[in-house]
Amino acid sequence: MTTSEEAQEQQRVDRVSDEIGKRIDKTAADYDAAHQELRNVLKNYSENTSVNWFEVDDRIETSAELQQQRALVSRLTENQNIIQGQLDTFKELQKSPYFGRIDIQDPDETQPESLYIGTASFVNDDQEFLVYDWRAPISSVYYNGVLGQVAYDTPAGPQQTDLLKKRQFLIQDGKIESMFDTNETVGDEMLQHALGEQNDATMQNIVATIQREQNDIIRDTKSDLLVVQGVAGSGKTSAILQRIAFLLYHSRRDLEADQIVLFSPNRLFSHYISDVLPSLGERNMRQVTLAEFLTQRFQGLNVQTQFERYEADQQTPVNLPLRQFRESAAMMTAVRDYCLHCRADDLKFTDIRFKSRVFFSKEEIRDIYRQIPLAAAPADRLLRTKNELEKRLKHRIAEEAKADWVRDTIDQLSDEDYHNLLGEKHLGQFEQLDDEIDFIARQIVRRRLRSVDDAIYNGYFLDAYSQFTEFLKQCPLPDDVTAADWQTVIDGYQHDIEFHRLALTDAAPLLYLRDILAGGGANHRMQHLFVDEMQDYSMAQLIYLQHAFPRAKLTLLGDSEQALFKAVEAPEAILKKLDAALNVKRSRLITLRRSYRSTLPITTFAKALLPDGDQIEAFNRPGDLPKVIIRYDTAAAFKALAHELTVELATNGTVAILTKSTAEAKYVYQELHRDFDLTRLTDTDRSLPKGVVVLPIYLAKGLEFDSVIAYNVSADNYPDEQLTGTLYTIASRAMHHLTLLSIGPASPLIASDKIPAADLTIEHEFQN
Numbered sequence: 213m214t215t216s217e218e219a220q221e222q223q224r225v226d227r228v229s230d231e232i233g234k235r236i237d238k239t240a241a242d243y244d245a246a247h248q249e250l251r252n253v254l255k256n257y258s259e260n261t262s263v264n265w266f267e268v269d270d271r272i273e274t275s276a277e278l279q280q281q282r283a284l285v286s287r288l289t290e291n292q293n294i295i296q297g298q299l300d301t302f303k304e305l306q307k308s309p310y311f312g313r314i315d316i317q318d319p320d321e322t323q324p325e326s327l328y329i330g331t332a333s334f335v336n337d338d339q340e341f342l343v344y345d346w347r348a349p350i351s352s353v354y355y356n357g358v359l360g361q362v363a364y365d366t367p368a369g370p371q372q373t374d375l376l377k378k379r380q381f382l383i384q385d386g387k388i389e390s391m392f393d394t395n396e397t398v399g400d401e402m403l404q405h406a407l408g409e410q411n412d413a414t415m416q417n418i419v420a421t422i423q424r425e426q427n428d429i430i431r432d433t434k435s436d437l438l439v440v441q442g443v444a445g446s447g448k449t450s451a452i453l454q455r456i457a458f459l460l461y462h463s464r465r466d467l468e469a470d471q472i473v474l475f476s477p478n479r480l481f482s483h484y485i486s487d488v489l490p491s492l493g494e495r496n497m498r499q500v501t502l503a504e505f506l507t508q509r510f511q512g513l514n515v516q517t518q519f520e521r522y523e524a525d526q527q528t529p530v531n532l533p534l535r536q537f538r539e540s541a542a543m544m545t546a547v548r549d550y551c552l553h554c555r556a557d558d559l560k561f562t563d564i565r566f567k568s569r570v571f572f573s574k575e576e577i578r579d580i581y582r583q584i585p586l587a588a589a590p591a592d593r594l595l596r597t598k599n600e601l602e603k604r605l606k607h608r609i610a611e612e613a614k615a616d617w618v619r620d621t622i623d624q625l626s627d628e629d630y631h632n633l634l635g636e637k638h639l640g641q642f643e644q645l646d647d648e649i650d651f652i653a654r655q656i657v658r659r660r661l662r663s664v665d666d667a668i669y670n671g672y673f674l675d676a677y678s679q680f681t682e683f684l685k686q687c688p689l690p691d692d693v694t695a696a697d698w699q700t701v702i703d704g705y706q707h708d709i710e711f712h713r714l715a716l717t718d719a720a721p722l723l724y725l726r727d728i729l730a731g732g733g734a735n736h737r738m739q740h741l742f743v744d745e746m747q748d749y750s751m752a753q754l755i756y757l758q759h760a761f762p763r764a765k766l767t768l769l770g771d772s773e774q775a776l777f778k779a780v781e782a783p784e785a786i787l788k789k790l791d792a793a794l795n796v797k798r799s800r801l802i803t804l805r806r807s808y809r810s811t812l813p814i815t816t817f818a819k820a821l822l823p824d825g826d827q828i829e830a831f832n833r834p835g836d837l838p839k840v841i842i843r844y845d846t847a848a849a850f851k852a853l854a855h856e857l858t859v860e861l862a863t864n865g866t867v868a869i870l871t872k873s874t875a876e877a878k879y880v881y882q883e884l885h886r887d888f889d890l891t892r893l894t895d896t897d898r899s900l901p902k903g904v905v906v907l908p909i910y911l912a913k914g915l916e917f918d919s920v921i922a923y924n925v926s927a928d929n930y931p932d933e934q935l936t937g938t939l940y941t942i943a944s945r946a947m948h949h950l951t952l953l954s955i956g957p958a959s960p961l962i963a964s965d966k967i968p969a970a971d972l973t974i975e976h977e978f979q980n
């Protein structure tokens with residue numbers, strides 16, 4: 213590239229920055245005006261709230277006026293936020309207006325055209341497109357195309373163009389730091405730069421360097437089920453976030469950020485990724501962990517979390533066939549079949565009580581249910597039962613309203629209470645005073661009987677927990693599950709319920725049973741459901757999530773190699789199982805084999821841990837070899853650990869000591885906290901501090917650290933292949949440095965022929 217070309221490009225950057233600068237000034241002025249207007253209205257609003265609240269007529273007038281003002285405030289606030297958002301976008305754009313340029317020759321044009329691509333589009337006052345948004349249809353050729361004839365999708369259908377040039381830029385604070393032409397999708401030099409950066413506490417967007425296969429995930433709008441199987445560090449999480457930004461842009465008119473939900477592995481992760489969408493000018497989607505979702509659905513029950521289960525699994529051997537069945541698609545089918553064939557006599561109805569007396573007996577409820585035609589779906593029958601109960605409740609309220617105690621209560625009402633009971637809506641509505649009194653009487657009784665009304669509305673008269681026991685008792689078992697084993701499942705479940713607990717394994721089938729019999733549980737608003745770390749979800753849980761978000765398209769991302777205590781599965785087999793279980797129209801599998809997070813030596817080591825690690829492609833970023841430190845007693849090990857921490861802290865922003873369990877993390881913390889400023893992270897933490905952190909591996913899922921120290925990878929602690937997934941997940945969290953500390957001889961997973969000595973530095977202590 214010639215220097216004159218560089219100068220020309222810099223001139224263009226200057227011109228664009230200049231125009232953006234002018235727009236920033238104008239937008240800042242708009243913002244000030246909007247802010248002032250909002251302040252004026254707010255001032256007016258607060259003055260109004262102090263007017264007379266005791267005279268009924270005044271109150272009505274004030275309330276109407278206030279409602280109008282409230283609407284105005286909310287409109288002005290929204291307007292101010294929109295301007296603020298634009299301002300933020302322009303400010304970001306000014307620092308680095310674009311990262312790519314494509315020169316294209318359209319078939320019906322005489323001249324080629326140069327388009328510049330950045331994180332957002334920028335059109336100047338003359339309607340000239342100075343920057344194209346990376347999500348615009350034409351931008352896809354930047355990511356996908358090699359020079360020559362290329363095709364791209366537009367809302368009007370596929371288009372062809374001739375891609376003549378592709379140029380990449382690294383622009384920082386308005387200066388071109390580097391630029392080069394390439395024929396590749398996105399050249400390695402840019403990636404080297406992006407990946408060599410030290411890790412911040414939060415994830416960055418990757419729009420300047422999206423790779424071709426990642427682009428396929430991001431721009432897929434056709435699949436109902438998109439399954440991504442990608443090795444550790446291959447950009448699955450990054451792809452989810454850029455995909456969400458893409459979908460929000462693509463369906464701007466009919467998709468809101470809060471119609472997208474992401475199931476994330478833990479809260480730390482939720483925080484870790486929270487800056488990416490705002491950096492692209494978009495609002496964050498909803499995020500929830502499986503534990504939060506289940507806790508919300510089982511109010512009053514303590515549902516076991518994935519972490520608790522993982523800890524428990526380390527203590528007691530797991531009966532795998534039994535667990536596999538309980539978490540399978542077959543289990544969910546059995547639940548569904550059971551519910552669809554449940555007769556009125558099989559249902560576990562309970563009395564609705566009021567002040568410890570039976571108000572509606574279970575026999576009465578059962579009779580109502582029985583009379584509803586069998587052809588109706590169970591949830592519909594229950595709804596009609598509720599309606600009938602409501603009708604009977606209304607009747608009983610009308611009867612009770614004639615009782616003396618009600619009249620006495622009315623006599624004692626203050627004017628204020630009387631008006632409250634009547635409500636604004638009914639003021640002056642009754643011609644006869646008797647009718648008004650009658651209305652008030654019914655209101656009094658209705659309020660008194662609110663708990664009965666709630667019980668009907670919420671369907672408390674069907675005991676879903678006991679119903680689940682009934683289901684378990686008759687559940688058809690596969691050959692590898694014995695009746696005796698199954699009885700332990702039933703006993704365990706009943707015992708848990710008695711103590712207001714629920715095992716994670718039972719959560720999905722129980723919710724499914726409750727929803728099918730009683731209705732509810734489905735969120736029809738969500739349009740997209742994303743599940744990250746899908747290998748940690750059972751098939752039963754995925755089926756339930758699909759049921760809970762019936763209109764949502766599914767994007768499931770995971771890496772079966774990172775499954776803790778679960779067998780590895782081939783991507784195609786995973787898709788086949790999901791296809792059969794989720795029964796969607798259009799499904800698609802994308803596999804990502806290239807790992808970007810770690811240096812070449814770290815990925816080379818991590819992949820050698822796996823039986824089929826050959827398929828992982830390491831990105832060629834140089835770095836130090838992983839270091840194994842072997843010590844033969846705890847004191848020497850902690851001395852070595854302290855030394856390593858000091859060395860690592862000198863060059864890295866974050867150093868994470870990753871352990872197998874919480875108990876281990878606590879122990880390490882106890883041993884080190886006097887000498888180091890370190891933080892032990894737990895599942896309630898939401899943010900990652902700088903410095904040294906210690907945490908169990910399941911809390912580090914999805915995260916990355918400049919430097920990782922794997923605590924105690926000894927033969928005792930990691931005895932066999934059961935723990936391959938755990939060790940691989942730990943190793944693959946490291947971006948720049950990996951240290952493995954072993955107290956006693958190293959695990960056979962590391963000290964194996966599969967890992968060439970040249971892949972590691974080993975620091976032994978001489979044994980006495």
Ligand SMILES: Nc1ncnc2c1ncn2[C@@H]1O[C@H](COP(=O)(O)OP(=O)(O)OP(=O)(O)O)[C@@H](O)[C@H]1O
Pocket residue numbers: 403406407416418421422423426442443444445446447448449450451771808809913914915916944
């Ligand atoms: N195209 C890319 N350009 C720049 N950086 C990238 C790209 N793809 C991935 N990365 C970086 O690689 C790292 C790993 O990405 P990410 O966390 O999305 O991978 P993952 O597949 O979800 O990993 P894991 O399964 O191990 O949690 C991140 O730092 C991310 O920014």
